[in-house]
Amino acid sequence: MENWLLFACLPYLIHGARLPDGRAGLLVPSFYAVSDSEVQSISEEIYAADVNRAVSGDIVLSLQYQVSSSQINEGQDYSSQRLFNYVNEGKLFSKPTFARLRDLLNNYDRMAGVAEIITSNEDEEINAFLNEIFKTQVIDKLYHFFLSKGYYTSKAEFKNDLKQMWFGMYSRANGVLDSSGFEHVFHGEIKGGKISGFHNWVHLYMLEKQGQVNYLSYSYNGPWTDFPDILAFQYKWSNYLKSLGSFFVGSSPEFDIAIYTLCFKTRPDKMCNIHLGGRAAQIQTWTWTKSSYGNGGKYVASSYPNSP
Known part of the structure; x- marks a missing residue:
């Protein structure tokens, strides 16, 4: 050449x-x-575009007791009250992307090793969720960034790949198709007697409201004074423990998908340095290495905010 x-x-x-x-x-x-400065710049654009996120007063937390690093794995209940003191459900959950996310959260069996059967109705719910988030400026900002960098040549190509990387099924246990990136990150799973994944505040709130989650304590509260904030909690889902669960709290579903996908594509299996509202944050992503889709496409294994 x-x-x-x-x-x-x-x-x-x-x-x-x-x-x-x-x-x-x-x-x-x-x-x-893609340089670090480019990742930080587009993450700020995504943050600014998240008009569906919670604002002051939409969510009131009762953090209560902060555990030390030596106490994180104890699993003791230091909190007498629920974590979520108030969530403005009428405002937040009536927004289309939140509504479509909630439709998806009852489609999964949390136990690893139990095959997931995606029905035609559930596939329609996945497509409805994708259709809604693709109407937002958050996803549009991410798409145009990827387009400028040559990752994709059309929005349809990006949308199809996003569906595959997040919702494509693979096996975590027993050789059956029991998991996906979305199930692991947004819904959460039980594997080896412990909670695995589970990094979505909406599902955490829903389960706590239903009495299925018992909030124990927190170990990290980020420097943000508005939403989204980054926090790390200790809690039990039934009798299963999550000793360190990190979350964006108050973010929209499209924001979580966009930030995680940005880091998954540009910093796979690495710590991804982003900026949100002028403050630094980190995202850890992991690719699923035991199977792939298409011409070597990588499934999301996990993605979450790093908590010091």
Whole structure:
């Protein structure tokens, strides 16, 4: 390849996209092509675009007791009250993306090793959720960033890949299709006698309201004075313990999907440094390595805010 053509095609070679003449580019890992400053800049844009998030007064927490690092794994109940003292359900949960998220949360068996059967109705609910979040500026900001970097060539391609990486099924236990990135992160699972995943505040609130979650304590409260905030809690789901569960609290579903996907695509299996409202935060992502989709597509194994 002549030098002028090499430089003209460099963005395509880096990102593994198609060359202008239709040939496939080299599959060099994409995270080499996006700088930390670019990740921080687009994360701020996504944060600013999240108009569906909670505002002051929409959520009132009762954090109560803060455990030390040596107490995190004790599983003791230090809190006499619920975590969520108040949530403005009428305002927040009537928003289409929240409503579509809640439709999905009763579709999963929390026990690892139990096969998940995605019915046609449940697939329609997944598509309805995706359709709603794709109407938001949050997802639009992320899409145009990915488009500018050569990750995708159309919104339809991005949407299809997002569905596969988050909702595509794989096996965590017993060789059956029992899990997905969405189930693990947004719903939560039970594996090895403990809570696995579970990083969505809406589901945590719903289960606590139903009496299924017992809030024990907190170990981290981020520096944000508005929403979304990043917090880490200790709690039990029935009798199963989560000794360190980190969450965005007050964020919209589209924000969680967008920030996690940004980091999953640009910093897979690494700590991803983002900025939200002028303050630094970190996201940890993990790819599922035991199976893939399409031409080597990677499923989300997990993603969550890092809590010091």
